[in-house]
Amino acid sequence: MKKLSFQEVVDKLNKFWSSKGCLIVEPVDTEVGAGTFHPATFFKSLGNDSWRAAYVQPSRRPCDGRYADNPLRLQHYYQYQVIIKPTIPDIKKVYLDSLKALGIDLKAHEVRFVEDDWESPTLGASGLGWEVWLDSLEITQFTYFQQVAGIELDLVPCEITYGLERICMFIQEKFNLFDLEWYKGVTYGDIHRRHEIEYSKYNFEEADIEMYLKMFEYFEKEAVRLADKSLMYPAYSFVLKASHAFNVLDARGAVSQNERPRYIARVRALAKRCAELYIKK
Amino acid sequence: MAIKKEKSDFLLEINVEELPAGYVRPALDRLKAAFIERLKAERIAHGDIIVYGTAVSLICYIKEMLLRQEELSQEISGPPKRIAFDENNNLTPQGMGFAKNQGVRAEELKMKQTPKGEYLFVVKKTASRPSREVLRSAIPDIIKSIAFPKTMKWDDSGMRFARPIQSVAALLGRENIKFEMGNVSMKIVKGADPAAYLGKIEKTYILDQDKRKKEIEKMILAAQKKAGMDEGVDKNLLEETNFMVKSPVLMMGEFDKKFLDVPKDVLAASMSKHQRLFTLSRDGGLVNRFIAIIDGKGRDLKKMRKIYADILEARLKDSLFFYKEDTRLPFAELTPKLKDLIFQKDLGNMFEKIQRLEELSSFISEKLGINADRKEDIKKAARLCKTDLVTQMVGEFPSLQGAMGMEYSLRSGEKSSVAAAIKEHYLPKGTDDDLPETIEGAVVAISDRIDNITGFLGSGIEPKGSFDPFGIRRNSQGMIQIIKSRSFRLELRGLIKKAIELYKGRLRISGDELEKKITGYIKERLEFLAPDTRPLELKRAVLEAGCDDIVAVFKKVDVLSDISGEKYFLKAAKVCERTSNILKGARGENIGAVNEGLLKEEQEKEVWKAYSADSGTIKELIKQEKYKEATRVYGESFFGPLHEFFDNVLVNAEDAALRGNRLAMMQAVNRLYTNGIADLAMLPQIVVQ
Numbered sequence: 024m025k026k027l028s029f030q031e032v033v034d035k036l037n038k039f040w041s042s043k044g045c046l047i048v049e050p051v052d053t054e055v056g057a058g059t060f061h062p063a064t065f066f067k068s069l070g071n072d073s074w075r076a077a078y079v080q081p082s083r084r085p086c087d088g089r090y091a092d093n094p095l096r097l098q099h100y101y102q103y104q105v106i107i108k109p110t111i112p113d114i115k116k117v118y119l120d121s122l123k124a125l126g127i128d129l130k131a132h133e134v135r136f137v138e139d140d141w142e143s144p145t146l147g148a149s150g151l152g153w154e155v156w157l158d159s160l161e162i163t164q165f166t167y168f169q170q171v172a173g174i175e176l177d178l179v180p181c182e183i184t185y186g187l188e189r190i191c192m193f194i195q196e197k198f199n200l201f202d203l204e205w206y207k208g209v210t211y212g213d214i215h216r217r218h219e220i221e222y223s224k225y226n227f228e229e230a231d232i233e234m235y236l237k238m239f240e241y242f243e244k245e246a247v248r249l250a251d252k253s254l255m256y257p258a259y260s261f262v263l264k265a266s267h268a269f270n271v272l273d274a275r276g277a278v279s280q281n282e283r284p285r286y287i288a289r290v291r292a293l294a295k296r297c298a299e300l301y302i303k304k
Numbered sequence: 305m306a307i308k309k310e311k312s313d314f315l316l317e318i319n320v321e322e323l324p325a326g327y328v329r330p331a332l333d334r335l336k337a338a339f340i341e342r343l344k345a346e347r348i349a350h351g352d353i354i355v356y357g358t359a360v361s362l363i364c365y366i367k368e369m370l371l372r373q374e375e376l377s378q379e380i381s382g383p384p385k386r387i388a389f390d391e392n393n394n395l396t397p398q399g400m401g402f403a404k405n406q407g408v409r410a411e412e413l414k415m416k417q418t419p420k421g422e423y424l425f426v427v428k429k430t431a432s433r434p435s436r437e438v439l440r441s442a443i444p445d446i447i448k449s450i451a452f453p454k455t456m457k458w459d460d461s462g463m464r465f466a467r468p469i470q471s472v473a474a475l476l477g478r479e480n481i482k483f484e485m486g487n488v489s490m491k492i493v494k495g496a497d498p499a500a501y502l503g504k505i506e507k508t509y510i511l512d513q514d515k516r517k518k519e520i521e522k523m524i525l526a527a528q529k530k531a532g533m534d535e536g537v538d539k540n541l542l543e544e545t546n547f548m549v550k551s552p553v554l555m556m557g558e559f560d561k562k563f564l565d566v567p568k569d570v571l572a573a574s575m576s577k578h579q580r581l582f583t584l585s586r587d588g589g590l591v592n593r594f595i596a597i598i599d600g601k602g603r604d605l606k607k608m609r610k611i612y613a614d615i616l617e618a619r620l621k622d623s624l625f626f627y628k629e630d631t632r633l634p635f636a637e638l639t640p641k642l643k644d645l646i647f648q649k650d651l652g653n654m655f656e657k658i659q660r661l662e663e664l665s666s667f668i669s670e671k672l673g674i675n676a677d678r679k680e681d682i683k684k685a686a687r688l689c690k691t692d693l694v695t696q697m698v699g700e701f702p703s704l705q706g707a708m709g710m711e712y713s714l715r716s717g718e719k720s721s722v723a724a725a726i727k728e729h730y731l732p733k734g735t736d737d738d739l740p741e742t743i744e745g746a747v748v749a750i751s752d753r754i755d756n757i758t759g760f761l762g763s764g765i766e767p768k769g770s771f772d773p774f775g776i777r778r779n780s781q782g783m784i785q786i787i788k789s790r791s792f793r794l795e796l797r798g799l800i801k802k803a804i805e806l807y808k809g810r811l812r813i814s815g816d817e818l819e820k821k822i823t824g825y826i827k828e829r830l831e832f833l834a835p836d837t838r839p840l841e842l843k844r845a846v847l848e849a850g851c852d853d854i855v856a857v858f859k860k861v862d863v864l865s866d867i868s869g870e871k872y873f874l875k876a877a878k879v880c881e882r883t884s885n886i887l888k889g890a891r892g893e894n895i896g897a898v899n900e901g902l903l904k905e906e907q908e909k910e911v912w913k914a915y916s917a918d919s920g921t922i923k924e925l926i927k928q929e930k931y932k933e934a935t936r937v938y939g940e941s942f943f944g945p946l947h948e949f950f951d952n953v954l955v956n957a958e959d960a961a962l963r964g965n966r967l968a969m970m971q972a973v974n975r976l977y978t979n980g981i982a983d984l985a986m987l988p989q990i991v992v993q
């Protein structure tokens with residue numbers, strides 16, 4: 024098996040999904056926790072138009088920072104997101120083909136589909152599916168969406184979210200993220216180590232709680248104001264900002280178990296308003 | 305004519321995308337039961353039914369199924385012969401009507417001798433259909449009848465199942481049975497009957513789930529024995545694993561010893577819950593090895609073993625990192641970090657919360673007369689009970705809250721009773737959960753709950769219908785359960801007042817109003833927790849007298865419902881009812897004390913005499929919680945005199961002074977019982993025979 028670099032893996036996946044009729048789009052330019060937040064998934068899952076897209080989405084999970092100390096955890100990482108709407112009967116086989124296209128030997132290794140009913144409470148999105156294990160390494164989240172923004176979907180989309188770093192770990196047989204080869208001798212650590220350390224420090228120790236508490240309020244207000252004017256995309260971008268502000272507050276330890284559901288409900292309400300605007304169009 | 309009954313084996317195979325492991329067995333049970341039911345209703349006889357399942361297939365194998373339904377012949381009797389036929393032996397209109405209704409020609413009518421005479425009757429035969437045809441509509445019904453905790457749709461047909469169905473094969477003998485069900489495609493089996501088809505599958509994996517499970521268990525035990533480890537298999541994980549693999553292969557691996565420093569709870573959770581690994585132990589202690597059951601032969605075990613170990617180590621490294629970080633300082637020194645944790649919007653941070661819990665716990669200790677040493681321990685436990693929320697381990701494994709607090713506080717040298725209380729103050733988590741075992745835990749648990757209820761209700765949060773996201777009902781209920789089981793004699797009003805006071809004006813809803821709200825929820829839960837066998841009106845009557853002493857509430861409900869059929873009880877109830885009715889008319893008036901000099905009529909003097917003679921006794925009996933005796937004395941003492949009084953004396957006299965005095969006496973008599981035990985006027989239809 025040729026040991027693909029990170030860059031080559033992205034390249035192969037783009038080629039693969041492009042050949043399956045996906046538009047290859049670019050990431051959303053705001054901090055998000057996952058590829059699902061991209062309008063290409065959030066909005067496009069709604070309504071009755073067919074849609075196929077794939078893209079890399081840099082994702083931020085402030086709570087997951089480990090000061091570059093942990094071989095498996097990052098507060099900033101990359102998802103490769105595929106959305107196929109409506110889903111197709113042989114989607115699982117196509118997915119397995121994509122792994123083969125990356126040179127993964129599915130006879131020598133075990134792929135296991137382990138129950139995981141995915142849910143994004145902030146987006147009011149949920150679905151049934153699995154986390155996909157490759158020899159117990161979770162490499163993909165595979166979900167048949169049932170709801171987005173609390174709205175029952177008529178055309179069921181299939182969302183496939185690859186953890187790019189995880190796949191590279193397997194392919195390159197390096198179980199430390201920072202040792203992964205990005206391309207031609209340059210490592211993931213070369214590119215991201217300092218970023219991880221500084222952002223871990225920022226998220227856990229430095230982020231100004233008072234400021235974020237205020238920002239959350241501002242973002243929420245602005246999202247409502249824009250939604251009132253039917254400016255769906257700008258409103259949605261403030262939903263994303265509010266969601267990220269909440270994540271930072273969470274990492275900073277400023278949100279208690281009791282407070283959490285309330286924040287999440289506030290973001291969800293905003294996301295729902297945007298979804299309703301999308302459907303109305 | 306004797307028809308040779310032909311039969312064949314039948315097989316249904318549902319191919320589905322990976323079902324959650326826990327879904328498979330219940331689905332198989334349902335599949336089997338549904339076939340038995342339906343085939344019986346369809347009059348299709350059959351032999352044994354066997355079900356086989358994996359995550360991706362549900363199979364029902366039915367031996368020797370008849371190829372046609374049994375014929376159904378029913379006898380339906382009609383009118384008696386004398387009505388159905390005239391004297392010329394011709395059918396009467398009634399006789400013809402019967403034939404017509406049954407859809408038969410006159411020639412098909414028959415006669416039958418019964419004990420009541422000769423009657424007309426018909427034999428109705430329902431044509432038998434080929435089983436193939438019956439199955440065509442029965443199979444989709446049966447598949448759709450399989451219930452799952454969660455279902456999904458995957459296309460526009462509206463079909464729901466736990467995961468998408470890929471295809472279905474149905475074989476009767478060698479014949480493929482085709483049917484329509486959503487957009488599901490039919491799998492065609494060529495050149496095999498069910499037995500041959502199953503034989504072919506059997507060559508690729510272990511078909512029978514029980515055989516497979518035994519096989520896995522055997523493998524694990526053998527490996528443990530060979531390695532000199534304790535022998536034993538985690539039953540839940542075994543059951544789950546059995547429905548994740550078809551051809552089990554055992555792989556034993558090893559991880560770095562240093563991870564054995566991770567607390568046992570955390571290590572076991574990481575291994576069995578996250579990675580589905582069987583842990584290994586020697587002489588009861590975990591060792592740095594694992595067993596994985598993987599699927600399929602011919603895998604690259606060498607590489608897989610390394611991957612499994614690397615991933616486990618990466619996970620444990622995270623846990624070890626948390627553990628080291630968390631234990632860098634003595635546990636108690638982490639407590640001030642609670643200042644950064646919001647308890648609840650408007651209610652301040654968690655540090656302020658534990659300060660309140662310290663005060664509340666001391667307040668309760670005081671009330672319960674707990675000795676000074678123990679009181680200090682309780683206060684310590686209250687101070688430390690939320691500290692683990694700022695630890696990284698609990699951030700990662702929220703379900704370990706409390707357990708980590710115990711672990712860390714023990715490590716920092718806290719007393720074991722303090723450590724236990726930290727863990728136990730979260731109990732009970734639900735109606736049937738355990739209660740705290742230590743008195744320290746019980747006191748802190750009560751403090752935490754009353755503080756939650758007060759804070760949430762005070763900031764305007766209330767349950768809506770069954771939606772109670774802040775657990776106000778759960779908190780109230782848990783508190784009552786603890787107080788009751790420990791027979792804690794707390795003055796609840798005092799505790800509530802203290803809890804409100806400790807929020808220092810931070811609450812939106814103020815003193816009396818809030819106190820009433822809190823008491824309302826506690827009463828609602830008391831009503832719910834008192835046994836169902838006790839009448840609701842009686843529970844309410846008792847609660848009307850207050851719930852200051854929760855232990856007494858339960859006792860009163862028990863005692864009163866036991867004596868509710870006694871005459872003296874009914875008399876007491878009647879006294880409450882009549883005095884209460886008269887007082888209703890004076891609602892809002894300022895009623896003073898009884899002035900003996902104003903008692904004019906003989907009958908009112910008698911009532912007062914009874915009061916002067918027995919009220920002291922009754923109060924004393926109530927104080928001693930002798931509710932039965934108190935009720936007896938009350939009923940017997942006042943029922944007679946009061947009866948006479950109402951018959952002869954007008955309470956609402958024109959003279960305002962007389963009226964006021966009589967009302968005062970009524971109030972005194974009424975309150976003697978209704979404030980002390982229960983407002984029996986709330987009971988329906990009180991009749992004293």
